[in-house]
Amino acid sequence: MTETEIRTKRIYERASASDGTRVLVDRLWPRGVSRASAAVDVWLADIAPSAALRTWFHHDPARFSSFRTCYQQELDDNPAAVDSMLALMKPGRLTLLYAAHDLQHNHAIVLADYLQRRLQAEGEGGVAKKRPVPAETEVVGHER
Template sequence: MYQIQIKRIYTEKSDTDGFRILTDRLWPRGIAKEKAAIDFWAKELSPSTYLRKWFDHKEELFTRFRELYREELEKNPEKDSFIRLVKEELKKEAVTLLFASKEEKLNQATVLAEWLKEQLSENTKEHSA
């Protein structure tokens, strides 16, 4: 099975990216659609506008942001189809979650990657039981 990775959208696309998913609610500034080379825009699974503005990439708020964003993901009606999409793509290639923030670690893509890995391992356990 391939892996889930995260990357800034401003970083050059590479052959190891595989299926590219934009995790931002807003289109990244200064990026042409062609250059972005995204395969899926997970706009509906990105943090709510309220949560995004509240967090504002402040390090001291990240732990709470992580909790609140994970709660949003759990309640999101799109989550099951998104998990299925990622699972299907991982059978063929890597999945890269793209984000625009200058903050490489404390952003929604890291939370989404962590959450997805948990969801996929739970699905695997359920099917092997």
């Protein structure tokens, strides 16, 4: 595999070797999930939607289109968080973990699409430029 394949998966699903790098993209740690059992490689809370946007959306499918637009704008306005995520991109699979119940209307879906478009825009065959992971990024179980 020469490109980064971005997938989404609920944190409550069993971890698999085929997940590749597992990145939790929720602002809050999921209820009922221990850090040991989550098998999370990196937790990037700052890339999640703002508390205000999350509260407004409230996982209402009727608001998803507007939520998508607003969240993409938040991502555009938060280059440090996006760069932290892009720094994790390498050939192979990247799995974005989230806690939402709705598999089709959640921020991880929007984020995966956003990142895929960023990778294509960089025009490097699907692999982003290597960027250092900022010091404030919580890296779980991996060296920097």
